[in-house]
Amino acid sequence: MSAEDDLLGSIESEESRDSRCDYALYTYRLTQSSPEPSSIDKPNESSLDNISLSLDLLHSSLSVDLELKFRENLATFLPKASMYSNDGKVSTLEILSSPAMYYYQLLQSDHSNDNDDDDDTDYTSGQSANYVVCLICNCKQGLELFRSELETFCEQLKPLIQTNPPKKDQIVGSPLNMLLKEWYFNHVLYLSRCVERCYPVLPELLQVAVKGNTKITGNDKQLMADIQRFIEFSTLSLLIQLPENDELKEQTVIEVTAEGCTFSDFEHSKFCSDWAQVLLSQGATNTDPFFLKQAIENFKLKIIQDINAFKRLIQKAEADYYSLYKSYLFLCVCGNGQLLIDCAINEANSLTDSSSSLAVLKVLQEYTKRNGFRSVKSMQI
Known part of the structure; x- marks a missing residue:
């Protein structure tokens, strides 16, 4: 040799x-x-x-x-x-x-x-x-x-x-x-350890990374450090600015134990659930960290793409009721509708000439509060 x-x-x-x-x-x-x-x-x-x-x-x-x-x-x-x-x-x-x-x-x-x-x-x-x-x-x-x-x-x-x-x-x-x-x-291996130790709550972990504002407690210092690195890498805080509403201001507590980690009362989106399955597609153990890294990069990229696509639909919906309907359908199928609305409203509030966009977003916000994001099985947007 x-x-x-x-x-x-x-x-x-x-x-x-x-x-x-x-x-x-x-x-x-x-x-x-x-x-x-x-x-x-x-x-x-x-x-x-x-x-x-x-x-x-x-x-x-x-x-x-x-x-x-x-x-x-x-x-x-x-x-x-x-x-x-x-x-x-x-x-x-x-x-x-x-x-x-x-x-x-x-x-x-x-x-x-x-x-x-x-x-x-x-x-x-x-x-x-x-x-x-x-x-x-x-x-x-x-x-x-x-x-x-x-x-x-x-x-x-x-x-x-x-x-x-x-x-x-x-x-x-x-x-x-x-x-x-x-x-x-x-x-490098911190990603693999997070998936292996936290796979039952991986959707919540991804959601926390998007939301930010977390507190990690427990006695397993290694897993605590791994989760902190996972969140720091997966976060979108440097790419998007979330609104400072009461829900997002509330700190999410992650309790780390020898068995893994648990979360305080916290819900995850369908989007995060789907991407958790992508991360687990190689199994929950011995997962290639390079695969996980690329998958999370794609996860972040997809969120940014959906935010931009939704913003374009909102601009069209200012003068077109059909585009307003398409905006709602987009929120339903993307699996991340609440985040898209929150980001769009936050950006519109920071602009001086955005009254039309805010009016459209308020309509969508009120409608989704009453009816939720009902799934639509097949459609063209």
Whole structure:
């Protein structure tokens, strides 16, 4: 078996870590022989051609042979210009026969690097020490979906690196080492654990994520943290603004126990129930986190699409009674009618010239309060 085939297979015997993940932490230096004075402080595109990248291993979960191969790939593949950006990036590991991806990000400490070379000019000399965190995952695609979680993870590493710059002989067993070991468990698998532990109330969990304003209580700290991450990812609070009515102001309490979680008096929509079934389509256990991540992204996208479609129908309904009827039918079949009305009314209230739209929405609001959102089995909108 080749070394390429072994990159992530080598860690399967380590029961303390997930077989799908690995990590590596490097220090790096960018050097250039006899550079132009202006290029030392602000390297330009032409000066980058003469820059060499030096990566020194601090710690890795890979075997020695595999880490060397990965480092060679990283040094040649990594664009030198990207080292001047603090943004994390995701790339494929093309040297392997089995599919793999990795996330890498530049981190800096506040401690200066005073190493100088006689023949080379060190771009980091006298400045902050520089580190590269690499998070490797045995997957063909999907790691880019977790970019925000991995950026958050790297933000957690920064204080440890800035206050106590890691040294090669002191990393094992350190808090930094513990975080690196658990990156996949804490920041990717949380979705799978939420589905596995909370599948009986998954529709309510999705509804809470849309609504927001929750309080999580209990003794299971791991599940509490997982649910909090689930809600933070699934929420639409940054995309839509819900009205501040009494119902939405009321805080939903999630009680976490060893068996899972329960909710205070809380109803979920048919829309959330349907999407819960999508999340459970692979089963309630051992669910692929990348599938779950994409499914929840689609869940959020569908809500936004329905909101926009409903707004267009309301605009037409201002002068067309048939469009008013179609608006009501749309509310019935989308399974999320109350949310659409609430969002549309909230937006109309914030606009100066929206009296016509508000009049239409008030009619729909009053009608649905009396009659509900009666299902219509088949129709064309």
